[in-house]
Amino acid sequence: MLWLKNARVVDPAQGISGIRDVFVRDGRILMIGRSIPTDRLTDGGEPETLDCAGKYLFPGLVDAHVHLREPGQEYKEDIASGSRAAVRGGVTSLICMANTSPVIDSQALVAFVARQGRRAGLAHVYPAAAVTKGMAGEELTEMAELKASGAIAFSDDGRGVQNGEIMRLALEYAKLTGCPVVSHCEDAALAGKGVMRRGRASAALGLAGMPGAAESAMAARDVLLAGETGGKLHLAHVSTRGTLAALRAGKAAGWDVTAEVNPHHLILTDEDVPLTNSAFKVNPPLPSAEDRDALLLALADGTIDMLASDHAPHAWEEKARPFAEAPFGMTALETALPAIWTYLVQPGKLSVERLVDAFARRPAERFALEAGTLRPGMPADMVLFDPEYQEIVTASDMASKSVNTPFLGRTLRGYPVKTWVGGHLVFERPAAV
Amino acid sequence: MNWPRKDLLDIAALSAEEIEIILDTAVSMKEVLTRPVKKLPTLRGKAVAMLFYETSTRTRSSFETAAKILGADTSSLAVAQSSVSKGESLLDTAKTLAAMNIDLLVVRHAASGAPQFLAERLPLGVINAGDGQHAHxxxxxxxxxxxxxxxxxxxxxxxxxxxxxxxxxxxxxxxxxxxxxxxxxxxxxxxxxxxxxxxxxxxxxxxxxxxxxxxxxxxxxxxxxxxxxxxxxxxxxxxxxxxxxxxxxxxxxxxxxxxxxxxxxxxxxxxxxxxxxxxxxxxxxxxVTNGVAVRMALIYLLLSGGAVDAVA
Missing domain, CATH: 3.40.50.1370 (Aspartate/ornithine carbamoyltransferase)
Structure with a gap:
């Protein structure tokens, strides 16, 4: 039994934003209220109490886009280390992508990932399975059986499904499962050899640029296919105004389309890319300032449904290369929430309510996970968040095996200080207690 | 004349005055090229290494000629026959050269930023001899x-x-x-x-x-x-x-x-x-002739800091 007192609870699913007490029993939320009558709490012994004054209590974050690299690339990350990184960042449920080695395209592999997640015993790990066998973009996976083994979404994330007919069929066939098809929108021909967004910054650095249409042309295609099929589409990591236009059109037409945005696309732009720091190399690439501003507005107004980290760990030696030769991707599980707080919430660009809505409630709803709210009866997945706590992002502190984050060396303010999963304390920030 | 820079990576970092210093220095270097004995003792005992990841005849031989006239020793890593073809990373290759007490590394690479990448990580001087689409x-x-x-x-x-x-x-x-x-x-x-x-x-x-x-x-x-x-x-x-x-x-x-x-x-x-x-x-x-003079000026400025009299 756990009694959290005087926390600033933010739980958009219940319309709560204010000082509350929260009572946890048997791993689930029992009660939430302004003051909990003590006579109702004493059945079964003395509860552990924690005074949370000055701190926020959020439902555990739900990260719809994570790369945990297991099986096959455990030198970058594995499910255990990724789970530690998740709870350190306040993430208690995550969806891990299928572009491992081998690709998650069979029942056994889906079950393996789910089992490794349970063995790690920290965050809830939900596998996404591939849309096409081997992510080759040619034949659909056995979606019904994959779902039965635990897949909760289908995605060829890491590359776009180039063949429009295959994507159309995927949206049709996935109806058998009720799971969304997640689209990594990237037209390979348009993207070419680009390593950052095409624009003045890429021209000045002499780095090959990929035009915004490399993303938005496929996003528009997939939105139209969702409309025509009635399928369930989720757009991963949207980063251009063109994609937002397609998304708005699809939503206005009443089609079943959602989208996520990554924190780094809301905070950094192509002008921030240093020629010799490949931690800033990510796909989709960092946006123009105009795109970045439009993304933030679209997140605030709900056009973009949710936040997701796109945590993409890579080993030091893979990133310690000239920009064009390094792999795409940033680690983000441990920095997403502090970075959003520092750069978006603190300056008043994003409300704390919308933050929790977008990073917990909406992804849980979209992927039908038992998470994202502190409603009585729900698992007690919770984050105690200190808005004043500051820390310099330091490689040696990371729980992730990789440290390829552009925020390295920056001071961020606003960190999770305790994380519970199913009522168990799974993370405590040492210096903050 | 003082030249505090360790590297020459990009024109963007130079002021107009610094560009003029390089060009003025090159004028006296070009005079050396017209002499019957084209050899100076200025950089005797200094070592300049060429690390060319892209094929190049004129640029590499221009740098080699320039360094030799100034009295420096030169070496050249032919990438195709080196451990690079065994998968050694750019950074490890350059670190190996640095460990041989090379004073100046001349780098050409197909990836934009590769010379700067090395300059930020190595104690020796680096000259960019062309990187990707970025700078020459x-x-x-x-x-x-x-x-x-x-x-x-x-x-x-x-x-x-x-x-x-x-x-x-x-x-x-x-x-x-x-x-x-x-x-x-x-x-x-x-x-x-x-x-x-x-x-x-x-x-x-x-x-x-x-x-x-x-x-x-x-x-x-x-x-x-x-x-x-x-x-x-x-x-x-x-x-x-x-x-x-x-x-x-x-x-x-x-x-x-x-x-x-x-x-x-x-x-x-x-x-x-x-x-x-x-x-x-x-x-x-x-x-082409001026290329040798300009590169002599740069090698001289970077290796001597402008401190010694080059053209005795």
Whole structure:
């Protein structure tokens, strides 16, 4: 039994934003209220109490886009280390992508990932399975059986499904499962050899640029296919105004389309890319300032449904290369929430309510996970968040095996200080207690 | 004269004064090249290594010649026969060279930023001998030197750079260098090779070569990589030559005084016709000589800090 007192609870699913007490029993939320009558709490012994004054209590974050690299690339990350990184960042449920080695395209592999997640015993790990066998973009996976083994979404994330007919069929066939098809929108021909967004910054650095249409042309295609099929589409990591236009059109037409945005696309732009720091190399690439501003507005107004980290760990030696030769991707599980707080919430660009809505409630709803709210009866997945706590992002502190984050060396303010999963304390920030 | 920089990576980092110091130093270096005994003791005991990941004849031999005249020892890593072909990373290769107490590393690499990447991580000096599409500072310096030699200075002069601007480190570095010294630069090419974002350089962009040639003091034709046609960037060599080739008829619009430059190697009959390349207006061979002088100046400045008298 756990009694959290005087926390600033933010739980958009219940319309709560204010000082509350929260009572946890048997791993689930029992009660939430302004003051909990003590006579109702004493059945079964003395509860552990924690005074949370000055701190926020959020439902555990739900990260719809994570790369945990297991099986096959455990030198970058594995499910255990990724789970530690998740709870350190306040993430208690995550969806891990299928572009491992081998690709998650069979029942056994889906079950393996789910089992490794349970063995790690920290965050809830939900596998996404591939849309096409081997992510080759040619034949659909056995979606019904994959779902039965635990897949909760289908995605060829890491590359776009180039063949429009295959994507159309995927949206049709996935109806058998009720799971969304997640689209990594990237037209390979348009993207070419680009390593950052095409624009003045890429021209000045002499780095090959990929035009915004490399993303938005496929996003528009997939939105139209969702409309025509009635399928369930989720757009991963949207980063251009063109994609937002397609998304708005699809939503206005009443089609079943959602989208996520990554924190780094809301905070950094192509002008921030240093020629010799490949931690800033990510796909989709960092946006123009105009795109970045439009993304933030679209997140605030709900056009973009949710936040997701796109945590993409890579080993030091893979990133310690000239920009064009390094792999795409940033680690983000441990920095997403502090970075959003520092750069978006603190300056008043994003409300704390919308933050929790977008990073917990909406992804849980979209992927039908038992998470994202502190409603009585729900698992007690919770984050105690200190808005004043500051820390310099330091490689040696990371729980992730990789440290390829552009925020390295920056001071961020606003960190999770305790994380519970199913009522168990799974993370405590040492210096903050 | 004091030269505190350890590296030469990009024209963008240099002030106009620093560019002038390099060019002035190169004047006395060029005088050395005319002597019967082309050898100085200035950098005796210093070691300069060439690390070329892209094939290059003229740039590498230009650097080697420059270093040798100054008395330095040179070595050259032929990448194809080295441990690089066994998968050694750029950083490890360069660290190995640094551990051999090399004083200066001359780097050419297909990836933009590779020389700067090494300069940030190694104690020795690095000269960028061309990186990806990003920068080719010694080429720009020798081009500007060649113009300055003819005109006395480049301030107020109009220079047209024509060709595949998008993929050209030569165009970028020249535009930066010339504008810092007060020249007017116009970049010319077809829209596929001259996208609007190239205006980051703060110079005029134009698709109309004939119009821009009027009043030009100098014109520089860029090397056209013929495989760009397969990528769809231009439809045919024929049409490219018709619109952007440096022909004698076209040069008539610019006038007899207009200098002709080319960074080499040339595709004769494509971006430049032979009668133009070999005309009295052409300084293409002089550029090569000046390249040695400019590189001598740079190696001297970087290795001595400008502290010792180079040309005794």
């Amino acid at each position: 500072p010694t080429q720009a310096l020798l081009d500007v030197y060649s113009m300055r030699e003819k005109w006395g200075g480049v301030t107020g002069r109009k220079i047209v750079i024509v060709g595949d601007v998008l993929h050209s480190r030569v165009a970028r570095s020249n535009a930066l260098c010339l504008t810092k010294l007060g020249a007017e630069v116009v970049l010319v090419g077809p829209p596929t090779l001259l996208p609007p974002e190239m205006d980051y350089l703060g110079v005029r962009l134009s698709y109309d070569f004939d119009r821009e040639l009027a009043g030009a003091d100098g014109v520089m034709a860029l090397r056209l990589q013929l495989e760009r046609q397969q990528s769809g960037l231009f439809p045919s060599l024929r049409e490219y030559n018709r619109l952007y080739g440096l022909t004698r008829e076209r040069m008539a619009r610019a006038g007899k005084e207009c200098l002709v430059l080319h960074p080499g190697p040339m595709n004769r009959g494509v971006e430049i016709m032979s009668d133009v390349a070999d005309s009295p207006q052409s300084v293409i061979e002089t550029q």
